[in-house]
Amino acid sequence: MKKPNLKDRKFGADEVDICIVGAGAAGGVLAHDLAKTGLSVVLIEAGPFWDPQNDFASDELAMSTLGWEDTVLVTGATPLTMGQNNTGRGVGGGTVHFTGVFLRFHESDFKVKTRDGVADDWPISYSDLAPYYDRLEKEIAVSGPKHFPWGQFHGPYPYPEREPTSTNAMLFRQGCEKLGVKSTVTPLAIISAPFDGRPPCINRGFCNQGCMPNSKFSTLIQHIPKAIGYGAEVLSDCMVTQIEVDDRSGRVTGVVFVHDGVEYRQKSKVVILANFVVQMPRLLLASTTAKYPQGLANSSGLVGKGIMPHSSQDVYARFDQEVRLYKGTPVLASTLDFYETDKQRGFVRGYTIHAHGSRPVAMARGIANSAKLWGLGLRQMMLDFNYYARATLVGEVLPDLANTVTLADEQDEYGLPRPIVTFSYGQNDQKLIDHGVAKMKEILSAAGGKPEYVTQDTAHLMGGCRMGNDPETSVTDQWGRTHDHENLYLAGAPLFVTGGGTNPTATVMALAARTADHLIAEAKRGMLGQLTR
Template structure:
């Protein structure tokens, strides 16, 4: 039992939110209490090959793969460097420390809810709190304009992506079913599927009653021991950080590899501006750490801050040569912000469900991602079983359903009988949905992000279709008193889209900006469309591909 072991540093507890841990030639060993692992360090005055801003699914993965390819890499993150075993409590309120809770302004017809479910501030990024759902895109989505008639084509080939998906699934030892019901053949998942909880069995019942396929969700939490990661113990706090390290986040997978390969990680390091030189090339990053602004020289800069911080940094880096911000000759930096619908149907069952046990989304159907008949909308959706913990659940009952007073208190007492299905649906990329800079400044004097979002008619149609279908599925599974949660969205993509044309995209298929050849963007921002699947596996696959492309370009002298 870990909690009985003495803490190595009990006498002088360090607070990873106040003082950086990765320094003096060492970084936290994320698998052991109070332990350290050696870390190479690079001087600021000598340009490193790559300065990477952000250590999440995009930046952390890329840092690993570039370091393993022999490049010198320094990766910056604004968040703390956690040791999950000693820093994570089993508590919803305490664990909000994993989220990006700095102020952001939201507006538009359908203002986004940010923070908790879609924005991480940790070394390892949002993967420290993600729900571990690890899905491949439907192949046609990479050419949705040409093949499906909506959105935009990606400058990537799905067959190439299929191989990178396999690499990531192996790297994270994804636990999934022996056969997956949808899409082209894929290799077996490395680890066996997880046991279903009652909430997942409700999804299965509903799907079978309606005659569609379902599957145990492929998840990035191990179902058997893996190195220093023990198998998942089904404690159910996954979206608040995994305190046992069963979850295969970037923090415990790609980053330890990156350190071993010679990368440096700088935690609590907020990058505020990218510098460009007389030739118009990126020359390094200004970052704030330990109370002062510093500068790291670099031959290449990669922005990987996810779809709000990435455009914010590019826009904040505007200078005389690039008055509209970096990489922004198309005017599209910050535009086409695209989230996914995250509506839900909830009801109560006679049986006890206790959906707080186990990973929150143990069962899935991607039926409506792969079936195009019977749709009155473009795009697709998947839906999954759910396991909201009390604070989140009360927030949904009070916020989305409007309960308060005795009605709320009574409803909450049916928590153990409550069950729901929640969608991840494809919203359309719209130029008007965007990230801009507000007049208001943050604690470092940097302009905060303003995030504007409005649903289009197609978004509303997919919401209706998904809610209608999930309601039928819940009814068929035996739930009653079903109600719709209409307000939620999830995931952030698309504010620096990739494409084939510099006039209509920010980066090319290699995640290289059209305007500044040594400036790269590698995170969900590059998605031209979002599909109806959680994006993390695709972000990591793109990062792996980008690393291979950079190595190939370097070999032929094109870096």
């Protein structure tokens, strides 16, 4: 691990142009784009600066440290599993442990209110993000099919699709084929051929434990090293505990952060929070002043409201022949045939299904927990580990203002209130899950398997600081600028108005790149962090 040198900070007491909190998918892209244009950038990250070849291991248990393990309190009818399930910690953030699935949202995702009469529309549309999806897919050499059957982008992807795939992916596609369901090799941010000094994937299979050969993209190995090359400073192992604001002007002045028990400050013309769905509302809500007793950026009262995971049930089906779920990249085949609203199904919105590999800990833990299988039953089931195939749902969950991040009385080691994450599924969500689970069972049955276990799970997090045009019903504008503070920006998944029915990383990065372009344009006209002269 690289250690930050706090004694000799690059910018020290100087005010920088840009201070970014959180070095994940969004923060990495922002640091890269803004440093490249010549702005002075400091990127502050709570976790370590990983060295993949020495800090990572091919081991599920040892690599749980890639998740945000600091305790989050959870409640609601269906309390969320946190940590590595949805939140990264360390430089690269969630991109270090994500499966590499790199799919765009569809046009319909930005117009849910208009099309389906529920939730809200985004203040932007697909066409606003399309150029950024284009750019990012090339920038990280997404490897995918020549033709992609769904949504607005039909390929070809910059790099060829992954080949060979895996037994699990091939069985899944055979099942789809028998049912007349379209399927494809999944577009992945995992390279199929050499790119930018990185070797192609070796099918090691531990994408969720951190890629060791550097074949999977992460901002840890892609955007952040380049950002440093352009002059950005990365302060890892530094926990931001407060955003400082001038009560008279409403402008933020910088952040307070702690390293090894010592408090430091970074002054900045613009502060961008890119610290994800739980820590972002927590930091805003905890940064109170006399003028802002409800926390920063919170005149709407919506900071921390409307968080959304994806429903992510798994179906395990037993086959007569070996499948060997551990072999190779976990996600290599997908269908988005059930993505768009179909009124006949009795619910709105839709989902993606992936063929999804697994390793022993995830499989045993998931089935033990959901099926309450233990003792002899669990041990005998796991003796057939190699005979199971698995499919996984990524289902849209509608935003509900009752699903929240709030502050607890209990404090953490920094004296900050711990976050409470409240989550319950709604009726539409539950109907969607039932449909998706039935469909996964059909597909694996058609492939010759016998569905035996369904595990209850969620993936990803979005929302909680949603973007919009009306300051009364949203936290930021369409660029991520908070309605309440002209030089405080928010970036990444918390801005999502709705969650879409597929993996969010491509959209998180596209949104961040769009905010970066906006800031670059503002800087060019001398208006960085200023609405009026």
